[in-house]
Amino acid sequence: MITRFAPSPTGPLHLGHAYSAILAHDIARAAGGQFLLRIEDIDRQRSKPEWEAQIQDDLRWLGLSWDGPVMRQSERLKVYRDCLEKLWTSGFLFSCSCRRRDIEAAASAPQEGVQLGPDGIIYPGTCRLTGAPKPGEPLPDAALRLYMDRAASACSYTEIGERYRGIHAITPAQMIREVGDVVLARRDMGTSYHLSVVLDDAAQGVTLVTRGEDLFEATAIHVTLQKLLELPVPTYCHHGLIRDENGKRLAKRDDARALSKYRAEGATPADIRRLVGL
Numbered sequence: 260m261i262t263r264f265a266p267s268p269t270g271p272l273h274l275g276h277a278y279s280a281i282l283a284h285d286i287a288r289a290a291g292g293q294f295l296l297r298i299e300d301i302d303r304q305r306s307k308p309e310w311e312a313q314i315q316d317d318l319r320w321l322g323l324s325w326d327g328p329v330m331r332q333s334e335r336l337k338v339y340r341d342c343l344e345k346l347w348t349s350g351f352l353f354s355c356s357c358r359r360r361d362i363e364a365a366a367s368a369p370q371e372g373v374q375l376g377p378d379g380i381i382y383p384g385t386c387r388l389t390g391a392p393k394p395g396e397p398l399p400d401a402a403l404r405l406y407m408d409r410a411a412s413a414c415s416y417t418e419i420g421e422r423y424r425g426i427h428a429i430t431p432a433q434m435i436r437e438v439g440d441v442v443l444a445r446r447d448m449g450t451s452y453h454l455s456v457v458l459d460d461a462a463q464g465v466t467l468v469t470r471g472e473d474l475f476e477a478t479a480i481h482v483t484l485q486k487l488l489e490l491p492v493p494t495y496c497h498h499g500l501i502r503d504e505n506g507k508r509l510a511k512r513d514d515a516r517a518l519s520k521y522r523a524e525g526a527t528p529a530d531i532r533r534l535v536g537l
Contacts, residue, residue: 260292268310271517275501278535283469296325339450353390354401377476381439403444414486420497461490472497
């Protein structure tokens with residue numbers, strides 16, 4: 260059993276992060292397995308070393324220890340690019356010059372109708388022809404989208420989270436209709452969450468992915484990529500989200516829920532466990 264906690268160093272850890280980290284840690288330890296730490300810092304503009312230091316300090320304060328060295332996505336950009344080049348030369352990617360408002364305008368045209376997927380508005384296909392790779396053309400410095408109709412295949416994964424427990428089948432028709440041509444590389448990052456998380460989980464040998472249920476719909480994208488790239492498919496556990504008294508999901512902007520503030524007010528790790536229901 261290998262689990263992981265993969266925060267982005269763009270702000271303080273809050274109670275929701277604590278829940279996810281403790282859950283992944285406890286599952287691994289109960290099974291005699293490994294708990295890994297990965298820092299998802301592909302957003303170089305927002306990621307700060309001081310936030311990473313605070314993350315590690317908060318985790319240690321919670322009594323969590325991780326196995327092996329910390330993986331940082333910023334140190335794996337060549338891995339992501341090599342994968343993108345392979346997909347590009349194999350004809351699975353096309354370059355996209357659309358801006359967000361272009362996509363909104365095209366998708367909301369009367370003959371189209373707006374459809375939402377895991378990444379927001381499903382891409383209407385504007386650059387599918389003009390962005391297609393030419394023979395021998397190098398990987399462009401542009402946003403890169405996946406030709407979903409070429410990449411998708413029948414696959415499945417096992418979910419053990421309470422709300423979605425069971426085996427989930429994924430069909431090409433579903434991916435084309437409900438997901439569309441997702442971005443695998445943003446121009447300003449050289450990768451995307453979808454691509455990097457799939458490659459990183461495989462590289463770390465993760466066998467159980469524990470994360471919030473807000474990412475449940477993205478799992479179909481990740482399993483599709485795992486099948487396309489011939490990578491192992493882990494088991495998934497999408498847990499409930501920690502919400503405030505109004506039912507709103509906690510986010511990093513909710514500084515009042517930051518672990519550092521609970522610590523400053525004298526809370527103990529046991530208090531945090533009780534607050535999140537563990």
